[in-house]
Amino acid sequence: xxxxxxxxxxxxxxxxxxxxxxxxxxxxxxxxxxxxxxxxxxxxxxxxxxxxxxxxxxxxxxxxxxxxxxxxxxxxxxxxxxxxxxxxxxxxxxxxxxxxxxxxxxxxxxxxxxxxxxxxxxxxxxxxxxxxxxxxxxxxxxxxxxxx
Numbered sequence: 001x002x003x004x005x006x007x008x009x010x011x012x013x014x015x016x017x018x019x020x021x022x023x024x025x026x027x028x029x030x031x032x033x034x035x036x037x038x039x040x041x042x043x044x045x046x047x048x049x050x051x052x053x054x055x056x057x058x059x060x061x062x063x064x065x066x067x068x069x070x071x072x073x074x075x076x077x078x079x080x081x082x083x084x085x086x087x088x089x090x091x092x093x094x095x096x097x098x099x100x101x102x103x104x105x106x107x108x109x110x111x112x113x114x115x116x117x118x119x120x121x122x123x124x125x126x127x128x129x130x131x132x133x134x135x136x137x138x139x140x141x142x143x144x145x146x147x148x
Contacts, residue, residue: 046078
């Protein structure tokens, strides 16, 4: 959540802040983390991503062969080091090993660095699946078809 707050993509008063804190707590889905490997902060979490399957995934999921990538975040001091790319690759690999055929995700229009990362990983825009959870909040959908 700190990464979203640092970039102004989330306010501390947002209802979504509580949802971010809860993600993965039920133990039903996969939460992957990146930790600081060296230095005085060794072992500190510097990135996270979640793979959430059907049916507990969000409104964007269309069926049991899909999973949603959620909460991809990298701490500001670890950006530009490949952590986000590595987390995205790891969650794609995990989805494939779980038999997922389609990955989907939602992102804010202002998250340009994330859009670039998704494009590089082979994701395509899915404008027909864009979603607005509340007035004034518009989220862009991206998807990736996984080969079997």
